[in-house]
Amino acid sequence: MITAATVTxxxxxxxxxVLDCAPEVKEKxxxxxxxxxxxxxxxxxxxxxxxxxxxxSLLHFIKNTGLxxxxxxxxxxxxxxxxxxxxxxxxxxxxxxxxxxxxxxxFDVMIDVLGDAHSALVWFKTPQKDLDDHTPLEKCRTxxxxxxxxxxxxxxxxxxx
Numbered sequence: 001m002i003t004a005a006t007v008t009x010x011x012x013x014x015x016x017x018v019l020d021c022a023p024e025v026k027e028k029x030x031x032x033x034x035x036x037x038x039x040x041x042x043x044x045x046x047x048x049x050x051x052x053x054x055x056x057s058l059l060h061f062i063k064n065t066g067l068x069x070x071x072x073x074x075x076x077x078x079x080x081x082x083x084x085x086x087x088x089x090x091x092x093x094x095x096x097x098x099x100x101x102x103x104x105x106x107f108d109v110m111i112d113v114l115g116d117a118h119s120a121l122v123w124f125k126t127p128q129k130d131l132d133d134h135t136p137l138e139k140c141r142t143x144x145x146x147x148x149x150x151x152x153x154x155x156x157x158x159x160x161x
Contacts, residue, residue, distance in 0.1 A: 031108035036060035053097040055087050066121040075140050102146050106153045
């Protein structure tokens, strides 16, 4: 189980230089710290458009969120054998990277709203009335479902019901 101390450690700055950009831009890309990456919009663009996410960063995300690899694979829209090949190659495809980044954004907001990664994980695994009694993880398998989850996260964040 992940603790708040682990999240604090994962979310702490690594000491590497971050692009010189506005604080609101850094905040927008803060979710990248769950992968052990700097909140860098240029890096985000490279990974989602050309390179893909290194699998070691995906493993970092799994460790920091408490999700299981078996839960991640369906969210990427790939079968387990394809995931094995990605692990051997050391990199996800850009489309898969974009999907996991969308989920990570929502997870990052829920950590802020609920206070820790464990509570965010429980929320992601609990059926939600506004998601047609599905869990957010179940909904995250499709683009429209990820949009519904993100909308729900925003409503919770802004306390709009």
